[in-house]
């Protein structure tokens with residue numbers, strides 16, 4: 001009897017052991033590991049997400065939670081679900097169990113698929129991970145396949161669920177508005193839910209942003225502490241939801257916003273969600289940013305490693321009044337200042353309905369010969385003459401109600417059935433229905449016509465100034481109206497893929513009323529983005545600060561405009577405006593001939609110096625030093641070259657008070673053992689800074705830092721108290 005009991009308990013122990021030891025799959029980048037465990041008939045769950053760990057720790061790690069990697073509605077869990085399906089028979093319960101793991105090597109990445117199947121219904125779900133071998137980013141997404149006999153409806157279909165941590169976790173997200181994009185929001189996570197969501201349809205980063213960071217050691221620090229950063233790579237509607245469960249554990253669910261988009265999957269069809277890219281850093285928020293910048297430049301942003309031109313855009317200079325001779329003069333002027341590219345913005349097109357203001361012409365992409373008698377050919381000849389590249393503005397996804405396009409194709413626009421037309425941008429503008437393949441051909445044709453007729457066009461500014469407000473497609477069937485938001489972006493992607501296949505070299509800017517389309521879903525097709533229609537240098541410091549959390553300086557279009565600023569009416573010295581714009585992709589947005597002789601001289605020198613530091617700014621590592629949100633009346637950041645032999649340091653005063661004790665700034669990212677010589681760029685002071693031409697070790701600059709005078713030592717230059725500095729550091 002004792003023997004039987006012993007054998008039984010050994011058997012039970014063996015069974016328990018077997019049940020406790022499911023297979024563990026680790027997904028690794030150079031410094032990060034994610035571990036998932038799974039066994040037959042189990043819901044795969046996360047064991048670990050953090051620093052890279054060895055096999056022993058993989059084997060022994062205590063599971064972070066009981067939550068499955070892809071929680072479903074209808075299994076025993078009460079968490080927010082990543083997946084909710086109405087099955088063909090009306091059942092709303094889904095319960096996924098592990099089937100197997102597939103791993104393949106693809107270029108510089110390894111793709112791991114955790115394959116699952118519903119216990120009852122023939123629905124398969126693969127949660128996929130692409131781990132980069134040379135950068136600490138994992139991309140995750142989900143494939144859902146319907147093998148039921150009839151269609152199913154996906155009510156929820158998140159890209160991913162990520163386990164964050166228990167405890168004092170702070171979340172960084174971004175919230176803005178037109179003219180004030182990418183504002184920083186930092187909060188401590190409490191029990192319950194935090195939602196970051198956008199359902200604009202077109203401009204998905206004008207208000208919220210689809211990127212978040214989680215600081216695991218309390219309030220986020222710039223260059224220390226453990227931080228998880230995640231970005232949904234999608235340019236349509238999204239919902240990122242953080243749930244803090246009653247265990248104190250925080251989870252992130254991220255994906256397409258399903259509110260307006262229940263999705264029907266026919267038999268045999270599959271749905272692939274957008275990618276959620278994430279990283280883990282022990283170097284604070286700055287570490288997350290640097291990783292995203294590197295990954296972005298290397299693998300995502302179009303031409304991510306090619307230096308960008310210094311350009312002049314006509315918009316704030318002349319608005320829609322784009323006359324041939326003025327364009328010619330602007331090209332000559334910017335070339336004279338050292339610029340390399342001229343971009344003619346809105347206002348150049350329209351025949352029956354000329355584009356003299358934003359109420360007409362959109363959709364009719366023919367040159368307005370009243371304004372431009374020689375057409376684009378003449379402009380290109382002028383550009384050639386001035387030895388400068390030429391770029392042009394378009395807004396191909398839209399039409400004005402007053403346009404020949406709308407007269408010809410009222411069926412091409414998005415508007416809910418049986419409802420009055422809802423116009424955007426003053427009530428005059430409509431969105432074309434990119435779900436419709438004919439519209440896709442038209443939008444492709446706008447670019448194709450321009451670039452095939454005028455191959456000299458080197459740059460396109462692609463704008464989008466309206467939201468999808470009256471939700472309804474004349475192309476999609478009544479049953480599939482809820483597919484519109486997704487079909488729109490699938491259509492847009494097809495168009496952009498065709499453009500990139502035929503015109504791989506053209507430089508394109510993503511603009512949507514300013515920073516409305518800054519996301520890792522669209523940027524693979526674009527070289528840069530317009531941060532904001534607000535070019536006021538002071539407010540730009542805040543907006544560029546926020547944007548820099550996930551997006552690299554190489555794509556951050558940052559233009560010097562006139563003073564007082566068009567949006568804020570603020571007067572800022574030219575030096576300050578250049579000092580801010582030179583921390584991104586430098587450009588100008590004014591009529592250069594309106595600058596005085598001495599201002600032109602300043603601009604010429606600044607542009608020449610920018611060309612020297614351009615590789616460091618555009619390809620280097622960003623270190624944010626003092627945040628404009630810290631209320632210390634200064635902001636400061638720097639870029640350091642890959643080999644740490646060059647760096648550029650920026651310092652901007654944000655307010656002017658008497659007896660203000662501005663902080664001493666400690667630098668970051670330098671080699672502590674190397675010796676750097678400091679040179680001030682854009683100098684206006686009569687006497688050099690006390691550090692000018694002097695040598696300092698990286699250790700001194702990073703531990704002790706430097707003090708900068710709060711004012712400029714000038715006569716006959718009005719600074720209005722706005723001081724700023726750009727220092728160039730060169731190692732021996």
Ligand code: DGJ
Pocket residue numbers: 315345346393463465511512513514530532533
């Ligand atoms: C909105 C953009 O953000 C501006 O830069 C400019 O291109 C206008 N549209 C033109 O209409």
